[in-house]
Amino acid sequence: MVAGSLPIDGEAQLPMSNRKQGGWITIPFIIATMAGLTLASQGWVNNLIVFLIGQFNVKSINATQIFNVINGCVTMFPILGAIVADSFLGSFSVIWISSLISVLGIILLILSATLDSLRPPPCGNASNLCITPSKLQFAVLYLGITLATIGAAGTRFTLGAMGADQFDNPKHQGSYFNWFIFTLYMASIISSTAIIYVEDSVSFGLGFGLCAAANVIGLVIFVLGKRFYRHVKPQGSPFTSLARVFVVAIRKRKILLSQRSEDYYNKIHDGVTMMVVTTPTKTFKFLNHAALKTEGDIRADGSIAKLWNLCTVQQVEDLKALIKIAPLWSSGIFLSTPLAIQYSLATLQALTMDRHLGPHFKIPPGSMLVFILIATCITIVLLDRFLYAAWQKLTSRFPTPLQRVGVGHVLCVLSMALSAIVESKRLKIARSHNLQDQSVLIVPMSAFWLVPQLALAGIGEAFHFPGNTALFYQEFPASLKSTSTAMVAMFIGIAYYVSTALVSGVQRTTGWLPNNINHGRMDNVYWLLFVIGVVNFGYFVVCAWLYKYQGVAKVVDENPSSDDK
Known part of the structure; x- marks a missing residue:
C-alpha cells in the first residue's frame, strides 16, 4: 500500500477524485482552526505568571514553576491525544472534543478573573501582608487551568498530524509543516501582544473572554471543513x-x-x-x-x-525504527530545557526592567516573549521561500532535517551565552543603584536589552522545531504518524519538567534565584544552561552521525501535478 492511502472513514466506496478529499483544499480550514485555537491557549498561558502574581498573590519564582509545569502539560498531553486518535477515535473527533474541553476551562478562568469571591484581595502597599487564596479559589483556578490545558494539548499536534495526512507527497508535507508552525507562531504573536495588552491594561476577564471567542471560532471553522478532510481510519493501538x-x-x-x-x-x-x-x-x-x-x-x-x-516482519521493523531514532529524540529534551527556563526567567527579568516604549506606552512583561515568535516566523518565511531554495541550487540537495536541527542546537547555545552577558549587565546596574537592598525592583535598564537573546532563540526554533517535526513524521512507522508529531511535543513537555526540577535544585543548593532576582546571580544560571547546551550538542552530533535515514532517504520529488497539488 502507498503511504498515506489508508482506509477512509465514511463513503469509502466513492473514488477520491469525486470526493475531493485531502490535498491543499483542506489547509485553509486547518490553518484557520490552528490560528483560533492558538490564540485561545496562548492568550492565557503566556500571561499566566503575571496573572498568578498579580491576581492570586503567588510568589514570583513559584509562579514561574507553575508556568513551567503548565507548559509541560500542554506539550506532554498531546501524546495521549495522538494515541487516542491513532487507536480509537481518529484525529477529527479528538480535535473537536478537545476544543470543547478547552472552552470549558477558559470559562472557569474568566470566572476566576471576574468574580471577587473566586480570588483573594489584592496586595496593598509593601507593609501589608498578601492574603493566600482559599482552597475553593485555588480549586476553581486549577480546574480551569487543567481543562484548558487538556483542551489545548489535545488539539495542537493532533491537528498538525491530521494536516499532514491530507498529502501523500513528503515534500508537500514538509512545506505544510513549515506553514503550520508559522501559523502557530503568528497566532502566538497576536495573543502575546493584543490579548495580553487587554489583560494588563483593561482586565483579565475581558482578555480571557477573547480567548474563549477565538476558541469557539476555531472550532466552528474546523467542523465546517469536515467534508473536505481525508479521515484516516483508526487502526487500533x-x-x-x-x-x-x-x-x-x-x-x-x-x-x-x-x-x-x-x-x-x-x-x-x-x-x-x-x-x-x-x-x-x-x-x-x-x-x-x-x-x-x-x-x-x-x-x-x-x-x-x-x-x-x-x-509480522513489518511490526518488527517498526519497533526497530523507533529504537534507532530514540537517541535523537532524547537529545531534544536538553535542547528544549534551556529554552524553557529562558522563557520563564526572561519574564521575571522584564518585570524588573524599564518596559516603556515612548512616554505613555509600557510593554506588558508577558509580551516580551513575542520577540521569540516574531524571529521564528520571519526566519521560517525566509528559509522556506529563499534560503532553502538557494541552498538546493548551490548543492543540488535540500537541507536534511538533521542539518536543520543541528543549526538550531548551535543557536540555542549562543542564546544562553548572550542571556548570561545581558543579565550580568542588569545585575551590575542594580547593584550600582543599591536596588538589591530595596523593595523597589525596577532597574534603570531598558527591557529591549532582552530582545537579541530572545530573537536568537527564535531563529534557532525556526530551524529545530520544523526540522524535528518533519524528521519524526517521515521516519516513524505509518501506524504512528499522529504519535510522531506528538513525540516532538513530548520531549518539549519533559524539558519543562526537567527545567522545573533544575530550577528547584538551583534554588536549594545556591543563592542564584531568590524571590527578588536583584539579590541573586541569574547570570550563573544562564552559564549553567550554556554548558548543558554544549554537552547536549556534542551528544546530538554523535547520534546524527550514527543515524541512517529510513523514510527521508526514500523521499521522491513527485511531479507537481500529483493528487496533492
Missing part, C-alpha cells in the same frame, strides 16, 4: 503491536534465526502483501525472532493463530 514484538521475541529467543524470507511472517490483506521487505534487517537481530514462523503459529487461511505467538 500500535503500541500493543510493538509490545507484542518484545514478548514474542523473548518467547522464541532459543529458536535459531533463518536467512530465508519464507520462514518469516508477512501479513496478507485481501491477497496483497502489506510490505516491501520480506526478511527482517540484521540490526537488533534479537527482535527478528518475533516474526519467525513455527509450527502452529498460522491457521489454514494464513492468519495468526495466537496474536502473542507471532508478529
